[in-house]
Amino acid sequence: MSPGPAALLLAAAGTAALLTDRLWAVALLAVVLLAVCLRAPAERRGVYLFGALTSGLGVLVLSPFLWSSPDGTILWEGPTIPVLGPLDVTTTELSEAALNGFRLAALGLAFAAYALLLDHDRLVAAAGVARRSALAVALATRLVPSLERDAVGLAESVRGRGVRLEGARGYATLLSPLVAGSLERATSLAEAMEARGFGRPGTTRAPRPPWSARDRLALVFAALLVLLAALWL
Amino acid sequence: MALAGALVTVDGLSFSYPSAPPALRDVSLALEPGEVVALLGPSGSGKTTLLRALAGLVPHFHGGRFAGQVVVAGLDTRRTRPAELAGTVATIFQDPEDQVVMTIVANEVAFGLENLGVEPRAIWPRVERALESVDALHLWGRKTVELSGGELQRVCLASALALEPRLLLLDEPTSQLDPEAAALFLAAVERLGATVVLSEHRVARALELATRVIFVDGGRILLDAPRDAALEWLRTERPRYTEACVPVTQSHFGELVLDARDVSFSYRATLPILDGVDLVLRRGEIVVLEGPNGAGKTTLARIVAGLVEPDSGSVELRGRVGYLSQDPGRYLVTETALAEVALAVNRDEQRARAALDSVGLGWAADRHPRDLSSGERERLALASVAVAEPDLLVLDEPTRGLDPERKVVLGAWLEEYAASGKAVLVATHDRDLPAHRRIGLSGTGTQSLEEATVGV
Numbered sequence: 001m002s003p004g005p006a007a008l009l010l011a012a013a014g015t016a017a018l019l020t021d022r023l024w025a026v027a028l029l030a031v032v033l034l035a036v037c038l039r040a041p042a043e044r045r046g047v048y049l050f051g052a053l054t055s056g057l058g059v060l061v062l063s064p065f066l067w068s069s070p071d072g073t074i075l076w077e078g079p080t081i082p083v084l085g086p087l088d089v090t091t092t093e094l095s096e097a098a099l100n101g102f103r104l105a106a107l108g109l110a111f112a113a114y115a116l117l118l119d120h121d122r123l124v125a126a127a128g129v130a131r132r133s134a135l136a137v138a139l140a141t142r143l144v145p146s147l148e149r150d151a152v153g154l155a156e157s158v159r160g161r162g163v164r165l166e167g168a169r170g171y172a173t174l175l176s177p178l179v180a181g182s183l184e185r186a187t188s189l190a191e192a193m194e195a196r197g198f199g200r201p202g203t204t205r206a207p208r209p210p211w212s213a214r215d216r217l218a219l220v221f222a223a224l225l226v227l228l229a230a231l232w233l
Numbered sequence: 234m235a236l237a238g239a240l241v242t243v244d245g246l247s248f249s250y251p252s253a254p255p256a257l258r259d260v261s262l263a264l265e266p267g268e269v270v271a272l273l274g275p276s277g278s279g280k281t282t283l284l285r286a287l288a289g290l291v292p293h294f295h296g297g298r299f300a301g302q303v304v305v306a307g308l309d310t311r312r313t314r315p316a317e318l319a320g321t322v323a324t325i326f327q328d329p330e331d332q333v334v335m336t337i338v339a340n341e342v343a344f345g346l347e348n349l350g351v352e353p354r355a356i357w358p359r360v361e362r363a364l365e366s367v368d369a370l371h372l373w374g375r376k377t378v379e380l381s382g383g384e385l386q387r388v389c390l391a392s393a394l395a396l397e398p399r400l401l402l403l404d405e406p407t408s409q410l411d412p413e414a415a416a417l418f419l420a421a422v423e424r425l426g427a428t429v430v431l432s433e434h435r436v437a438r439a440l441e442l443a444t445r446v447i448f449v450d451g452g453r454i455l456l457d458a459p460r461d462a463a464l465e466w467l468r469t470e471r472p473r474y475t476e477a478c479v480p481v482t483q484s485h486f487g488e489l490v491l492d493a494r495d496v497s498f499s500y501r502a503t504l505p506i507l508d509g510v511d512l513v514l515r516r517g518e519i520v521v522l523e524g525p526n527g528a529g530k531t532t533l534a535r536i537v538a539g540l541v542e543p544d545s546g547s548v549e550l551r552g553r554v555g556y557l558s559q560d561p562g563r564y565l566v567t568e569t570a571l572a573e574v575a576l577a578v579n580r581d582e583q584r585a586r587a588a589l590d591s592v593g594l595g596w597a598a599d600r601h602p603r604d605l606s607s608g609e610r611e612r613l614a615l616a617s618v619a620v621a622e623p624d625l626l627v628l629d630e631p632t633r634g635l636d637p638e639r640k641v642v643l644g645a646w647l648e649e650y651a652a653s654g655k656a657v658l659v660a661t662h663d664r665d666l667p668a669h670r671r672i673g674l675s676g677t678g679t680q681s682l683e684e685a686t687v688g689v
Contacts, residue, residue: 041379043500121340135334142336145378150563156540157564160556160627161577161618177566180603184563185331191294192332196392197319197348206343206356 005218012222016229017106026102033109040116052108060101064093239263246301256282271443276608279452289315323398329385363395366421383526411525487516496546524674530660552624562610565602588620
């Protein structure tokens with residue numbers, strides 16, 4: 001499938017997850033998106049799946065304690081905490097937490113599928129307008145694997161000296177050099193792009209294969225998915 | 234003043250980066266069409282800045298104080314943006330990872346052609362020709378993020394060759410290539426017929442191709458002569474630029490430090506990188522791992538350093554190991570050079586200062602590591618690993634970016650380190666480093682074994 005329709009399909013799945021209020025529908029979307037992500041190479045998908053699933057799980061676990069609903073059956077009653085109020089968990093809070101958790105996971109997984117499986121170059125090329133912005137988005141997407149590789153390099157550089165990194169505090173010391181390194185990389189990339197003529201007027205595009213029937217079908221399906229989520233789910 | 238017939242004229246060029254001493258001082262030269270110029274000189278001598286000036290990136294991209302004039306194909310670089318010079322000029326920078334824009338290899342090579350407004354129908358055939366010329370056609374649909382350093386370097390070279398430039402500027406373009414790939418690339422450059430300025434620390438490679446040599450030091454041109462005359466000058470004035478490897482003298486080795494048996498490893502089940510490799514190192518010994526790109530040198534080095542577990546086999550280490558990764562200057566983690574080195578010795582500043590002195594960086598103790606030049610960062614990284622005096626020192630491509638004089642210093646340092654009763658394992662394409670044994674890894678996943686005593 002061409003990356004344009006594929007990106008629209010993923011965006012539609014994310015939008016549908018936000019629009020629908022039915023838990024089963026959001027859960028189904030999350031599961032389908034997870035299956036799509038599993039098509040990516042194992043060594044690359046780990047960080048994306050971890051990010052998407054832990055944030056969804058975080059919402060599921062924390063939000064019943066942070067948001068209070070008078071409806072539903074009380075499952076657990078805890079103490080009253082200043083600022084937060086009474087700590088309790090009701091069936092309504094739990095189902096709302098599950099809904100929001102799955103929503104966040106679905107959004108994260110849609111982004112993961114976009115980052116891992118789509119040909120961002122063809123997306124940039126397909127952008128009829130704002131090609132520079134599209135390229136900026138594609139480069140920002142590439143930042144994740146670059147940062148991951150740099151983080152591994154930094155950790156190995158420290159371990160290679162016989163120094164052990166322990167706990168969150170140990171790894172936090174790598175944050176500042178990681179940011180500094182990515183800024184350095186960005187400057188070098190900008191220089192290389194300038195030297196290769198980026199920003200000149202009169203650019204052309206290499207010919208790309210036309211959209212197939214499958215691509216058109218994906219567009220229709222994306223529109224239907226959003227419509228379905230907005231009106232019936 | 235532009236000279237008639239010259240593609241490039243540089244007249245009285247002086248340049249300083251913001252808040253820095255002059256990087257170039259009163260440089261004047263002219264380049265004729267089709268000339269191949271080897272640009273030599275020590276690290277930090279101004280070679281990269283001169284290349285940037287020829288590409289118009291100095292002063293447009295970097296800012297700073299610019300005096301004099303650079304004219305390329307009739308265009309004054311002060312009035313012409315680097316993007317407008319692109320196509321006439323193509324540049325390959327030192328680090329391939331920092332110049333890749335697109336996700337897929339073919340699109341990366343097409344990127345420059347699209348920017349130049351090349352007729353769409355002509356783009357893919359030119360991409361194909363360029364990739365073929367550097368033996369990288371098989372990488373066409375691969376993701377750039379999944380390529381090795383050597384593969385990425387070939388893609389960058391193809392991206393430049395595809396532009397069919399009149400002036401090709403190459404800043405250490407073969408630093409991550411094995412000798413075969415480097416020869417292939419240089420042949421492709423030669424076929425292009427463009428004016429080429431090649432900055433390269435592997436001098437023999439550069440001189441193979443060059444018709445003229447420019448030697449820069451301290452921002453000034455010390456020599457500008459045809460190759461043969463330049464060779465004579467180098468032999469007398471800078472002998473280390475013409476010598477091969479440093480001889481090793483020690484031949485008696487101590488007890489075993491590393492005993493790796495039947496080590497196998499694969500990143501994917503279908504693609505074994507190492508298959509039943511044995512490797513033994515004794516105290517006092519320097520062993521070099523050689524092999525083409527993708528043969529598993531880095532993987533074996535990382536396994537030996539304990540950073541990667543082998544799929545099968547055993548690795549027995551008797552003592553502590555220190556590991557210096559490829560491009561270590563990128564992976565410095567503290568705020569001062571002294572703190573960087575002291576990290577491995579429980580912040581013992583006395584030992585850290587001694588280690589800094591040993592690599593000639595005593596003056597930089599209080600400087601931020603990222604304020605140092607790339608060559609200085611590499612030396613700082615070496616000091617940061619060696620300060621703890623590991624029994625086995627593992628170095629991955631330590632000569633990348635080192636000029637011949639620094640390489641000789643590094644070689645002598647390694648020999649001294651080994652003579653103190655430690656073992657050294659070096660993964661490298663560079664045959665100029667001293668070694669007691671060289672072990673060849675083949676690219677087929679098995680260890681072919683040419684073990685040779687060298688340097689004598």
